[in-house]
Amino acid sequence: MYTFSSKLKTFSIILMIIGILGIAYGFLTTPDTIQEVEALEAKSHGEHNGGHEIAKHEAVHEVVEAVKNETTPVVDSIKPTTENSEVVVKDSSSHEVVSTVVAHTEIVKKEEHKVDEHAAHQKHLEHQLHQLQNKPWAALYVPMIFILLLSMGTLAFYAIQQVAQAGWSPVLFRVMQGITAYLPVASVIFFVFLVLTGLHVFETNHLFAWMQEGITDSKSEHYDKIITGKSEYLNFPFWIIRAVIFLIGWNLYRHFSRKNCLAQDEASDNTFYKKNFNISAMFLVFFIVTESISSWDWIMSLDPHWSSTLFGWYVFASFFVSGITTICMVTLYLKNNGYLENVNTSHIHDLAKFMFGISVFWTYLWFSQFMLIWYANIPEEVTYFKTRIDVYTLPFWGAVAMNFVFPLLILINTDFKRISWVLTMAGVVILLGHYVDFFNMIMPATVGENWFIGISEICSLLFFVGLFIFVVFTALTKSPLLPKRNPFIEESKHFHY
């Protein structure tokens, strides 16, 4: 039996407390009105000599607006110039592009004296306000969904091991069950969050653009034809019912799988093992369907004008590799504290191979999605990557470096895959890298160019990491770390590679 070390417990509680304080700070410093945004902008205007930064922001902003909003007169006149500069946009120095756009914009503005600059400015401020108000919510949403899905990745891996009748992994089943113990807790938090968002309980939370009031009403100023076309799928009741089905389905599998596993310990035959085999196979079918749909619902619908067919797989690869990495991290921690006597370096080596392989798989999907859209360059699809590359340059390419280049070079070596500290280091980079990956998927749609990894983001992450550690290691104390009567347990104990 494992005993939760008091040090780790205190550590996780401290993380949660710091997290909550930081989250609260994030919400308290959010501007409530347009006036506050104006004051904020004026302040940063002064800070950046000559307001170059602001000019850049506005230029980028107006380009984005141009794509989004075709009714404003200003935008109509800018449009042709924006298209002309599309060619230049490919240029590696975005600085140049921006200045040409700014120059064009200014010329256009001089020519068009009728333009109501005040109205445009007000519109800009409102847009800015919405993004700034979204910031703490999005900061909360990213680690919330990331760690929820991370424990789902673990659950999927666990189910695969059962169905594949893997001979090496049964000694790790209890570790995986411990990690997936986070799932029920995370599901509740996540579900409450979805309900709060969908019912507009908080004025400041407008993460999902398609939830906006009047968006499907042709008389409303918020009317959006494209979203209206999708509204049979993207509407709150159907969306939340889907979420209920997914979360309940996943939690049921996790509950019964663990129950059967514990019952198998006390049984005299293999009935419970066979039951687990069957429900795992059914779960995997259910999972792959629901995983795809949930990634459209929870992540892709943040950009309701954009769609991608392999998005579900891409999200899956991201959290699957995070789940495997977490199994490896927790196993290493328990092993180094002397709790897993039957786990040897060969087990660790196998986990490391999975980390390596699935990292490459993630890259494959990431690149396939990116390259296909980049190559065809269809305007309604390419804006997704254009915003990310122009505004999120560092996180966008940084995620590739952290999730591909780094693990590729570190984990390719057989000997390195058996060294604890090398794996810990690679694991931390992979996990952070996939956090950034989720950040890249969610932030551009919710806060746009107002992104920053500051107190809100870091503290939200700390809170969920703390909660994760607390729940997982509490769950690990609930049952022995070695399954007793698993048919493959002897083989697993003597596994050697």
Place this chain on the structure above:
Amino acid sequence: MDAVKKTRAAHHHIEEVFTPFPVHGLDKAMGLAPTRIAICAFIYGLVGLSFGTWMMDYIMIQDWPQDIGGKPSMSYIQNMPAFVPVMFEETVFFAAHLMVITFYMRSRLWPFKVAENPDVRTTDDHFLMEVSINNNEEDLISFLKSTGAVEVKSIEKHG
């Protein structure tokens, strides 16, 4: 396996072992040095990657930078995604083929090579361990018999 371990323990030098199929752990029991072919493959992969990069850069960017369907050909990095499939395949191609050729060269395998088979039965169902004799024929033969040998032969090799 047992015989190999005993022979090693008795400090007889094993010239060669012939088996009809791979025996897991035989190399460890014989104390053979681990292979370095994976390191070779990694280096060949890097060569392939460089070759792919150089080739696409020279052809598409330096030599004749045309505008093909609006793809930016001003610099390599701009059009990089389009070259990745080529770079990837070159890497795999070089790593795989050069590694196989390295293997053939190091293990001296080629078509029309005369088989070095001391006993044809070793390709079917017999295992053969070759130990050289240093003026201790009697001792050695009795030792080998004690390790569970089906047949011990003393032959003189030429060449």
